[in-house]
Amino acid sequence: MVALIWLAAAVVLAGAEAVTGTFYLLMLAGGALITAGVSGLTDLPVWGDAVVFAGVSLALLVGVRPMLLRRFGTPPELQTNVAALTGRQAVVTEQVALDSGQVKLSGEIWTARPLDSAAVYHPGDTVTVLKIDGATAIVFKEA
Structure with a gap:
């Protein structure tokens, strides 16, 4: 009982x-x-x-x-704003080179620069965002 x-x-x-x-x-x-x-x-x-x-x-x-x-x-940290863009895929809309370029990232157009200063990405290429530096996406293309 x-x-x-x-x-x-x-x-x-x-x-x-x-x-x-x-x-x-x-x-x-x-x-x-x-x-x-x-x-x-x-x-x-x-x-x-x-x-x-x-x-x-x-x-x-x-x-x-x-x-x-x-x-x-503790819940997992929710990435917001610029931190949420790191690692995302973007599509090149204007040739990305050392001194110019744009990508479409999460529906928005961002200024972009390649991680490797000698690299050039052409419109239509898919790139990955390494980091956001100010208002510029630093991108690289996976091999």
Whole structure:
């Protein structure tokens, strides 16, 4: 009977974790779940169950929660503006050489220069953006 109470507590705590997203309640739910298992297999008194719950919950909070936070706590960095253009493909619209050139990049016309100063790219060529330098795309053509 006591094991069912611990199991219900684990379900309630895990459900509450879905609302908070802090991983604290999930660790407590894990402690309650383990305690339900121990309580079902042994004949510990209630204070023994409480000691198991506290020990397992503390171990999960100290050992597992930091790993979960590193893995899921911070969303991947979203590249925006100029940083989002690096690595994108562009189409040459006006011959790209050391001193002139344009490419169509993400639907916009950009001034472009080749990475290799001796390279020349002709209209229609597909190039890759290495970086954006001011308002100029530094591009190269993959072999």
